[in-house]
Amino acid sequence: MTITGTPVGDVELAVVTPVGTRRRDPLPLLVAHDGPEYSRRSHLLSALRAATADGRVPPNRVVLLEPGDRNARYAANPLWGDALVEHVLPALHTAYALDGRPTLMGASLGALASLEAEWHHPGTFGALFLQSGSFFRRRVDDEEDFEFWGRVTRFVTNVRRVRRRRTDARIVLTCGGDEGNLANNRQMAETLAASGHDVSFTEVPGRHDWPSWEHAFDPHLLDLLDLAARRSRE
Template identity: 30%
Template sequence: MTEPAPGVEARRLAINRLKDRTPLDAGAVDEFLAQHQVPIVEGPRCTFLFRGEADAVHLAQRIVGLADLLPLRRLWGTDLWYLVLELPEGSRVDYQIEVRRGDHVERINDPLNPDLSHSPVGSSSVCSAHGYETPDWTLPDADARQGDLVETTIRSRALGRDCPVTLYLPARFRRTTTYPLLVVHDGPDFLQYAAAKTVLDNLIHRLDVAETVVAFLHPEERLTEYANSTAHSRFVSDELVPRLEADLPLMGKPSGRCLLGSSFGAVASFSAAVKSPKTYGSLVLMSGSFVFTDIGGVDHGGGPVFDPVVKFVNKYRARPTHVADRVFVSCGVLEPLIVPNRSMVPTFESTGMSVRYVEAYDGHSWENWRDRLRDALSWIYPGPQKFVYE
């Protein structure tokens, strides 16, 4: 028998080496699973696994360009199912496993993978491809001074309700200093799922970002308030910002005001700036739901909830205007919104606004938006460290 060339066996995928095991029985599968972290990442190839009796097993994910359900193959003679997927360097993918037994179909998090991603709609499993690492500045740092979260309420005539606001005051906050203001849409979600307080504490401590006061907004009817709502824009620009600037030592000028949002929150941020074009100096728009149509009457595919968004974006694209000095735009290459976001960049640039555009091999997820916060905030409100090294 000819011996394989040196290194050939090591280069073969683990699942292919398992196929050659004799005997290929339950014990061999047990040993295989004990030796590998699932999904098995080998260079650009990621092997997804499921173990159990089933009639069919699929990988459920939302990678643009791929079918939402990708079939796993059963390893002959075992109850192990597998799928090898090639992912770009640095990718991060949320997924679940769909299992069919007869007429019963259930979708579950990967039982073999303890890594989970969380969001307001639930959790999912995470595949971190080769080259992806959770940024250390998103994790608690015992050396970082802690800012304070303060709850307040602002009565809004525009929205006709009391609006809760969570304020972040940086460590060593003092009233003898003036601070820039950052207004964050979907505030509770950014705090819970994007580690926003930890990120702010760390970036300010590391001098990447200037000491900043942050107002985290709590929407009530999110899909209505954030879809180019005049009432919401009036609340932010005519009620919230003036109230905060009256109560706190803020800079009180456009260069010290920034709106931030992701998905529908990015639409809300941009809409408020369009309706009040001399108010904000900066915008941070992450995976914006900037759905538009180039041909009138064409189904945009987003359903009725997107109708006001499409109308708003179509109108702006037809006559783009300068609404802020700086616009940070980011989007995941793997998410369906990548095309609309790429398309908006030259539209923004055509108005003379300074645009910084960042892509990542990620999806429509809170971890994606969390991981872009340093790029965004250190450009919008740079700290002393940024001035030294850039």
């Protein structure tokens, strides 16, 4: 699908529907930033097919988002959150029957974009799966040369200033023990917990790369999808 007329231009995506289901069958929805890379390099769809076959998660429709101008869109850009919530999701609701609130996932800047979208549109997503998020902070991260450093650090600072829960989404963070984002992920998890959010953080083996993110799917993503499905039935 191509979603036109959004604040960041056209958004390209692919929708993967489980075999044997139809558009009008209400199914949970998983939306993945950097979706094609998640599929090709972290074998996201294969992991979900296997888990579904084993009865660990229900069948999910999966939206694979093309990043486009990735840094400009994903680096704490509120226009990207607006495009996702106000344009992409309504188009999906028109084309498919959905069960419950979607789960949103991403890695690195995609994790940051996932949190930003729910932060500015609370209640849109039922769950967030954030891998190695680029939650940059001054005096913690040596990334000042990144072109959107100021925008990212301002958003992270705003999150840290919140004193009460902003979203009821279940938030699961994972981060590799051998990567540079470990400290800021720990701090983000502590910040969210202190303001009353439903959050967990797990340090996993690995680095800031697709194989490490793939290894964290089981059990962390699978457990989150199972929980999101059970909550939608309550």
